[in-house]
Amino acid sequence: MRLTRTRGRGPTTALVMRLLALLAASAAWALAAAPLAAAEVPRVESWGDNSFAELGDGTTFERHTPVTVAGLTAAGTTSLAAGDGHGLAVLSNGTVKAWGANDFGQLGDGTATASITPDHLTPGTVRELSGVTAVAAGCSFSLALLSNGTVKAWGNNFSGQLGNGSTGAPSNTPVTVGNPGNPSAPLTGVVAIAAGCDHSLALLSNGTVRAWGDNSTGQLGNGSTGGTSSTPVTVVSPANPGSPLTGVQAIDGGLSHSVALLSNGTVRAWGDNSKGQLGNGSVGGASPTPVTVVNLTGVRDVDAGYDHTIALVSTLLSNGTVRAWGDNGKGQLGNGSIGGTSPTPATVVALTGVRDISAGGNHNLATLSSGTLRAWGGNNFGQLGNGSTINSGTPVTVRTGVAAITLIAAGGRSSLAG
DSSP: OOOOOOOOOOSSHHHHHHHHHHHHHHHHHHHHHHHHHHHHSOEEEEEEOOTTSTTOSSSOOOEEEEEEEEEEEGGGEEEEEEOSSEEEEEETTSOEEEEEOBTTSTTOSSOOBSSOOGGGSSOEEOTTOOSEEEEEEOSSEEEEEETTSOEEEEEEETTSTTOSSOOEEEEEEEEEOBOSSOTTSBOOOEEEEEEOSSEEEEEETTSOEEEEEEOTTSTTOSSOOSSEEEEEEEOBOSSOTTSBOOOEEEEEEOSSEEEEEETTSOEEEEEEOTTSTTOSSOOSSEEEEEEEOTTOOSEEEEEEOSSEEEEEEOSTTTSSEEEEEEEOTTSTTOSSOOSSEEEEEEEOTTOOSEEEEEEOSSEEEEEETTSOEEEEEOOTTSTTOSSOOOOEEEEEEOOOOOSOOOOEEEOSSEEEEO
């Protein structure tokens, strides 16, 4: 914190002393008032790679410490999502802002261009979209959950990840995700959404999961491997592939794998396992049906990176700790080492009191109960936000300058917080 002070001058020592006393009182008041002033206009910040203007600060300059996303405030933002080159924000009025890469129309403004245009350097409004409660960002497509339990999608559709019954042609405006039995009718009863690189997930109110898009490694979880699905399919039970996986509370998608948190605090994962990201004790191959992540209970939230997975554990003994498994090539497991893989959950060191987590491509974010932010893993673009570009196998403090972080989103090579 920087305080600007004026230097008092006077003909007598008494006057000088009085001025010094006034300055001291003024400085003390400023120190006390500054946090309140900052809290009046909480900002949304971004850092890391900015090649596609995914930081939304009006430039394409890489940032190693947070900068402000233009035109957004944390008070007016209810949800954030970061893709592989674009960002999304839900505003308190239920509309969505998007910025960054738009080569497949993933910004939803009716255009699609491979070049970065001036109007994509900062957030613009997604067309024909209202009543949004949450967003998710894939590698080059976007999802939005509406308050009526339906889902909209836009951007790349090469693998059918828009879920509207078509494959191939992208859409630069939102389309409706269809019902499995009748693609012309909407999928309904959705309470949460998630995006992998080229596949999508939806959690229904009955605790079952639907998935659509790329299935090259079984990431749709319907018991098959290969091909794509342009409409939602049901994620099946590992014990009975003829029945759906049930009791799901949270979902997320990685590069080519998916993960689900069950109501009993355990975790299931399916899809690619080339780096041990399914957490079942093995490395290699893939599983088209959910497998159990071993040695893991009391989980409150899960998130998937490219080839790693993280879980927030909160019990009387753990007090908000984080477990991670899969690829550790850039320290994304946070266990103090860099390199190799772990097919079983490892504890992220020196991290307790965690309230929220987010996994990016090769890095992670964690909000503490104090409102501060920690990050670990890949940092070649400054996505850890600590002023360096050195990978870290242990959590470091993000230099946000924001008193209390409430929203976080880790993207492919960038980060968002507000």
